Amino acid sequence: MDPGFEAAFRHFVADRSGALFRTAYLLTGDRHAAEERVQSALVKTAAKWRSLRDPVAIEGYVRRVMYHEQVSWWRRRSRVAEVPTGWLPDQIGDGHADVVDLRMVMRAALARLTPRQRTMLVLRYFEDLSETEIARLLGVRVGSVRSQIYRSLERLKKTAPELTTVREFG
């Protein structure tokens, strides 16, 4: 076996697993699911290691696997599995909140997006990727990314009206 592989792989994991975990946590909202995502993506990457010599390519690959798994895992899930969120009221909160509460409202609203919408928002607003980059990563058209993000923001506002009353706080 390639003698550089093990050292390089360890180095990569030591260096990047924290950042990968953070993104995975935002995608899943759950610590254990996040670890699973990272683990599974790393395993797939290890198998492809030979063709991914460049560290940037390696991280890109791991992330691509992670995003795809997040999006497609949910797609595979039956509608039934989404029921638990179904008995939440349509609206979270009563339309009034101070700025600290707003973040809690935002979190609750995020939890109610579809995984695809949530993934796109994380990529756009946490990873600061452009719509073009997101489209390339997820293998969809740019227009689709744009409209999904727009719709997600609208949906956030709809589930949490407080968010639309956000004023300028300085």
Place this chain on the structure above:
Amino acid sequence: MNIENLLRETLADMADEERPPAPGRYLQVRERRPRRRGLALVTASAVAALAVGSTVVVQGMSSRAPGDVAGQQNAVPHVAPERRPAVTVTVVEGMRLSQLFKVLSSLTGRPVAEFEKAAKDDTVLGLPPYAKGILEGFAFPGTYELSPTMSPGEILRAMVARFGQAAEDTNLVDGARRAGRTPLEILTIASIVQAEAGRPEDMPKIARVIYNRLNRKMRLEVGSTVLYGLDKYGVSAKREDLKSRSPYNTYRRFGLPPSPIGNPGDDAIRAALKPASGSWLFYVTIDPKKGITKFADSQSDFTKLVEERDKKHGTR
């Protein structure tokens, strides 16, 4: 502040609230006590990366029952025996038996000694006669499914059987005869090529270097054989390692080491059978991370390559 900024802040908050697990978590065997004789379920996840010795082994379980992860409050959901996926083990190219036995031990819950014992039992393994009873080199790389009822001997026999297939595919016995070597020598060369090559495309050139040095009665001076003899791992042998009296110390002894130093894959076997043509006698791994290796014909060119490497990585 608009909704986009609020979203940014919320996500940044959330990202910091869970401390990432230590990197080692992704590299270790997550061991669980076997509920039934035979198998230890390593993790409930579909796949797990295991690090054993210095080799990362990718281990997968065929399929995950849907909903295992969906029950997010349950990190490790109970897996009913009938739904329990088969455990597979992957022999990575170049893996040593000592590493493989550790992996197998953790997957099956059997002690390493049982695998060591089975490895010596020629009646079980089905080794070809030219192996001279040596298993190292004959546990062919690949993924193997382990069933709970398999004995250590049966597991190893499956690996030897796959080697037999690879030997046919690569035409090992005839090729060795044409090269004027025994099949065991070819496999020994292939195992060194496997250990030394950073990239598959370098394999035929590295094989060429080995042949050129053997033909000129030069010592091989290959670090990976020295490390094997000492049961150590690493990219290069240390100065004190080179003093070792083991038969695998190719800095002291002439010729090939007595047996393979790992289990080569078919690329390495093909390279050993069909080396590139060239007059190289040296090579230097300039960049171990990228697997860049450069070749030299003369001591002076070799020295230049060493300087190039040291300039890149500081003095070693």
